[in-house]
Amino acid sequence: xxxxxxxxxxxxxxxxxxxxxxxxxxxxxxxxxxxxxxxxxxxxxxxxxxxxxxxxxxxxxxxxxxxxxxxxxxxxxxxxxxxxxxxxxxxxxxxxxxxxxxxxxxxxxxxxxxxxxxxxxxxxxxxxxxxxxxxxxxxxxxxxxxxxxxxxxxxxxxxxxxxxxxxxxxxxxxxxxxxxxxxxxxxxxxxxxxxxxxxxxxxxxxxxxxxxxxxxxxx
Ligand SMILES: C[S@@+](CC[C@H](N)C(=O)[O-])C[C@H]1O[C@@H](n2cnc3c(N)ncnc32)[C@H](O)[C@@H]1O
Numbered sequence: 001x002x003x004x005x006x007x008x009x010x011x012x013x014x015x016x017x018x019x020x021x022x023x024x025x026x027x028x029x030x031x032x033x034x035x036x037x038x039x040x041x042x043x044x045x046x047x048x049x050x051x052x053x054x055x056x057x058x059x060x061x062x063x064x065x066x067x068x069x070x071x072x073x074x075x076x077x078x079x080x081x082x083x084x085x086x087x088x089x090x091x092x093x094x095x096x097x098x099x100x101x102x103x104x105x106x107x108x109x110x111x112x113x114x115x116x117x118x119x120x121x122x123x124x125x126x127x128x129x130x131x132x133x134x135x136x137x138x139x140x141x142x143x144x145x146x147x148x149x150x151x152x153x154x155x156x157x158x159x160x161x162x163x164x165x166x167x168x169x170x171x172x173x174x175x176x177x178x179x180x181x182x183x184x185x186x187x188x189x190x191x192x193x194x195x196x197x198x199x200x201x202x203x204x205x206x207x208x209x210x211x212x213x214x215x216x217x218x219x
Pocket of ligand 1: 019022047049070072075097098100120128
């Protein structure tokens with residue numbers, strides 16, 4: 001992750017951060033978002049990071065309302081800087097949402113058609129994933145979707161050797177991180193009245209996994 005530039009015009013500080021992977025995956029993610037929801041959907045993004053996905057997708061889908069969020073103030077400054085820099089009007093200023101916090105969803109003032117977390121599940125402890133699923137269950141519209149983009153394992157199997165190396169590197173960095181198995185995500189979703197919907201193969205051995213309400217679930 002690096003700073004986009006040394007400074008904004010006029011000598012103002014420029015808080016935009018740039019994550020190189022975004023340029024490689026943003027169009028594939030945009031295409032799937034376009035396929036998953038109506039053009040005027042309201043989207044809640046968890047862990048927006050630099051904010052680059054938000055401004056890119058929202059610019060291409062101008063009728064979307066895209067609510068950004070991140071618990072990290074440096075990331076929120078970057079998100080706001082990208083909003084200001086692009087002048088995009090359908091991206092809301094970032095909320096400080098931490099999926100590990102109790103009832104974090106109380107700070108969200110609308111019912112999203114889509115919640116999305118990009119490159120998230122492997123970089124947070126499992127209790128954050130549980131918190132994300134709980135929040136999706138509490139917040140989403142009845143026909144809402146939760147989309148998780150990133151690398152996963154399937155029945156304990158890596159979909160590529162590069163994902164195995166990535167997993168090892170993550171776990172060395174932080175023992176609480178690592179690729180998540182779809183069975184565990186599915187079991188967690190079931191505990192919150194959600195169920196696995198689609199598993200969509202994406203470039204570079206990533207997947208977009210969608211979850212929706214299990215209408216047959218009790219409670
Ligand atoms: C690997 S980055 C991905 C950022 C962005 N979505 C992307 O793909 O470029 C993970 C993001 O999740 C955020 N994050 C970490 N823990 C979180 C939590 N408990 N709740 C919400 N977001 C969290 C981090 O601050 C970081 O911005």
